[in-house]
Amino acid sequence: MTNEIAPLTDPGLPEHVHRKADVDERAAKKAERQVGILFLLSVIGTLLFIFSYVGIDEDTFIFVPIMGTTNAHQLFLGLGLAMALFFIGMAAVHWAKTLMPDHEVIDVRKEQRSKDEDRADFVATVKERSAEAGLGRRPFIKRTMGLALGLVGLSPILLLRDLGPLPENELNETNWAAGTRLVTDPGDRPIKPSDLEVGGVVQVQPAFPEGKERHLDDIAKDSVLLIRIRPEEFNLDAERFSWTYEGIIAFSKICSHMGCAVALYEQSTKHLLCPCHQSTFDVTRAAKVIFGPAARPLPQLAITVDSEGYLVAKAPFNEAVGPSFWERDSK
Amino acid sequence: MSARERVAGNVANYVDERTGSAKWLKKTLTKVFPDHWSFMLGEIVLYSFIILLLSGTFLTFWFDPSMREVEYEGSYEPLSGLKMSAAYASTLHISFDVRGGLLMRQIHHWAALIFMAAMVAHLMRVFFTGAFRKPREFNWIIGVGLLTLGIVEGFLGYSLPDDLLSGTGIRIAEAIIQAIPVVGSYLAYFVFGGAFPGEMFIQRIYTVHILLIPGIFLALITAHLMLVWYQKHTQYPGPGRTEKNVVGYPLMPVYMAKAGGFFFIVFGVTAFLGAVASINPIWIYGPYTPGQIGAGSQPDWYMGWLDGLVRMAPPLETHAFGYTISWNILVPGLIIPGIIFTGMALYPFIESWMTGDKREHHLLDRPRNAPNRTALGAMSITFMLVTLINGGNDLLATHFDLSINQIMWFSRIGVFVLPPLAFVITKRICLSLQRADRELVLHGRETGRLVMLPHGEFIEVHEALSPERAYTLTQHEQPAAIAPVVEDENGVRNPKGAKAKLQARLSRAHSEQIAKPTAKDMLEIENHH
Numbered sequence: 117m118t119n120e121i122a123p124l125t126d127p128g129l130p131e132h133v134h135r136k137a138d139v140d141e142r143a144a145k146k147a148e149r150q151v152g153i154l155f156l157l158s159v160i161g162t163l164l165f166i167f168s169y170v171g172i173d174e175d176t177f178i179f180v181p182i183m184g185t186t187n188a189h190q191l192f193l194g195l196g197l198a199m200a201l202f203f204i205g206m207a208a209v210h211w212a213k214t215l216m217p218d219h220e221v222i223d224v225r226k227e228q229r230s231k232d233e234d235r236a237d238f239v240a241t242v243k244e245r246s247a248e249a250g251l252g253r254r255p256f257i258k259r260t261m262g263l264a265l266g267l268v269g270l271s272p273i274l275l276l277r278d279l280g281p282l283p284e285n286e287l288n289e290t291n292w293a294a295g296t297r298l299v300t301d302p303g304d305r306p307i308k309p310s311d312l313e314v315g316g317v318v319q320v321q322p323a324f325p326e327g328k329e330r331h332l333d334d335i336a337k338d339s340v341l342l343i344r345i346r347p348e349e350f351n352l353d354a355e356r357f358s359w360t361y362e363g364i365i366a367f368s369k370i371c372s373h374m375g376c377a378v379a380l381y382e383q384s385t386k387h388l389l390c391p392c393h394q395s396t397f398d399v400t401r402a403a404k405v406i407f408g409p410a411a412r413p414l415p416q417l418a419i420t421v422d423s424e425g426y427l428v429a430k431a432p433f434n435e436a437v438g439p440s441f442w443e444r445d446s447k
Numbered sequence: 448m449s450a451r452e453r454v455a456g457n458v459a460n461y462v463d464e465r466t467g468s469a470k471w472l473k474k475t476l477t478k479v480f481p482d483h484w485s486f487m488l489g490e491i492v493l494y495s496f497i498i499l500l501l502s503g504t505f506l507t508f509w510f511d512p513s514m515r516e517v518e519y520e521g522s523y524e525p526l527s528g529l530k531m532s533a534a535y536a537s538t539l540h541i542s543f544d545v546r547g548g549l550l551m552r553q554i555h556h557w558a559a560l561i562f563m564a565a566m567v568a569h570l571m572r573v574f575f576t577g578a579f580r581k582p583r584e585f586n587w588i589i590g591v592g593l594l595t596l597g598i599v600e601g602f603l604g605y606s607l608p609d610d611l612l613s614g615t616g617i618r619i620a621e622a623i624i625q626a627i628p629v630v631g632s633y634l635a636y637f638v639f640g641g642a643f644p645g646e647m648f649i650q651r652i653y654t655v656h657i658l659l660i661p662g663i664f665l666a667l668i669t670a671h672l673m674l675v676w677y678q679k680h681t682q683y684p685g686p687g688r689t690e691k692n693v694v695g696y697p698l699m700p701v702y703m704a705k706a707g708g709f710f711f712i713v714f715g716v717t718a719f720l721g722a723v724a725s726i727n728p729i730w731i732y733g734p735y736t737p738g739q740i741g742a743g744s745q746p747d748w749y750m751g752w753l754d755g756l757v758r759m760a761p762p763l764e765t766h767a768f769g770y771t772i773s774w775n776i777l778v779p780g781l782i783i784p785g786i787i788f789t790g791m792a793l794y795p796f797i798e799s800w801m802t803g804d805k806r807e808h809h810l811l812d813r814p815r816n817a818p819n820r821t822a823l824g825a826m827s828i829t830f831m832l833v834t835l836i837n838g839g840n841d842l843l844a845t846h847f848d849l850s851i852n853q854i855m856w857f858s859r860i861g862v863f864v865l866p867p868l869a870f871v872i873t874k875r876i877c878l879s880l881q882r883a884d885r886e887l888v889l890h891g892r893e894t895g896r897l898v899m900l901p902h903g904e905f906i907e908v909h910e911a912l913s914p915e916r917a918y919t920l921t922q923h924e925q926p927a928a929i930a931p932v933v934e935d936e937n938g939v940r941n942p943k944g945a946k947a948k949l950q951a952r953l954s955r956a957h958s959e960q961i962a963k964p965t966a967k968d969m970l971e972i973e974n975h976h
Binding site: 123124125126127128129130169174175183187189190191192193194195197198199200201202203204205206207208209211212213216217218220221222223224225227228276279280281282283286287301319321332333335336337339369370373374375376377379380391392393394395405407408409410411412438439440441442443444445446 | 477478479522543544546547549550553554582615618619621622623625626627628629630631632633635636637638639640641642643644645647678679686687689690691692693694695696697700701704705707708709710711712713714715716718719721722723735736737738739740741742743744754757758759760761762763764766769770771772773775776779807809840841851852855888914915917918921922963964965966969
């Protein structure tokens, strides 16, 4: 293992070189003064901190180059604190470097391993003591103890059961149903096809009956994007085309990859882009994935208009919205 | 005896009579620590942790970890009257209506970034110098645990304010949980107390963020430091430094002053950053709602590589018998990170197996003298950098006017091609540096002085190295590769022959070296002159 060829000899620790402050009393005095001045700078920092806390109004704004308009209260509070701390540190380090002894000290290092007799002693003790406990001779105790210790860990796990309800079928469901009106988000107004120009895009939610409040949980699965293009630009099969209305197509806004809001619509290419992981969906081809990590198109919501001419859902989503999960039937 | 000495003596006597600690304390106060700038990286981690505890405690006095919906009535006008969670509202309150609150929030966030950065730098120092070798494998594993926990802790921390950006991060974490085969949707429902986002997760991650993980941190850091203390610090090689000694400065007074002073310096610098450099301005993002998102959504840097991996994953899902497996989430989100961190934790054992080296090591390696290890490190760093770049592909695209698709394809290919390339190049560089060392020791330093010899030839005068420097450049071991035991002396095939062959092969790669100059070489050169 080790090198067979003779290495160069170790010349040993180089001779200690004295610092100026070690030999010259005037240099030492100077270093002492420097350390003192550094401590005093820290005192000034604390004073600045106190002054900023009580003396500078919290809504005082000043202009500082590079930083722009800045809250003076927070800025000087921070600078004071920074000074107060930093210069204590500098003083201590400067003190150590100039005035404290800089002789290197040698300490011996022992091997981590214990001496052989200590190890043998240890093994003997363990054997002797475990024999005293008599586990080897009393297998019944050993087995029941193992069983008890193994099972006792189940209780805390069981206690965690009530952390949440079971998912049941919730991940497959949304608040969309046949005939649900599309309402603007924000605003909660029903919309007519004429409200949306070609090239336009609007975020909608399902209309809720009077008294039902919309929670974030609802928004997390109901959010839908309405996009209007010219009908002849669609490249859809007959069924999917029948889900659109006069060039208006509706997709779940919740990304089929990891559930971010697919918020970026590029009008010229008719692409939807998710800002989280850049999955890109082609609106004209039923949100087919054309780039990025998403493996499925955004679910499409079939829409039509009701008797009053407002946009409504023709049917609920025919698949689960949002990211994949084990029980998801992705066909 | 002066009055002061008498008081000190009385105190010491009082304590010792009750604890019997005089001997131990004396030993402790004179304990020797080797000095090197790179040993301060771990100190920065420790000090940032203390800063995090202090500033974090301050923040808890006002932060309300609740998703209860409130109407904002604080002094930040643009959000006035908006509905938001109490968590977000109280974060705004800390930022705008508590004196020094914004400063403390920014110090806390900066300290977290410094904590993680210093931890990674410390890890690299330990890796490249071989400080993880026997007897320090436990400490390496504790370190990997701290790093993993640090990433989780940081993520939970910036998720607490419940702003639009952090909510998006939580949504992605939920998608990863949900993607776990068989139990994913159940786990997600347990974690969030129902459907995403529910009304529970802020208070839950709050307890984890301020109690559970900091507690584990405290325990692990204590164990880490006790081991450093007990095993004594490693030292860089040099004249007078051996495997059997430790050369440096005593704890009292030099190290106390230096390390204590350094704590204040780190705190001062963090406070300065908190004062002048805005970080995570949550009031710009607005409160979280799952229906919206900000463009350029970015996690903190220590999560960036993970996000980059997820971004570059190919769109693969398996659909069978009515079930779905999302490889595009599982592979980059769980499997690859799992392999990376497990591999990292096991590396000391892998290297010791490759080299067959079971001895203790207290002298550090110069990275060039362990070319294979250094190359492995460079390879891993390159992998991380490519994924990190891809994690910011949208920002790169907008800042440098590039196409996201191009950056994504660069990363998808680069993540396979560049790390091996980095390995080869780094190994060559290490060997070249070894060659340069050999030249330097044998022929001395080029002085740049040209001398004309009597017969007209010009030569450059070389100056011999000092014995100290020559020793430093040649003190390292160059162990030979181990030979595979394919058959024993009776010609019986080793049942573990394939494993032995693999070990020998790796050992050969690991022991590739440029022969260092020996005393004999030096003598020959002298005789020539």
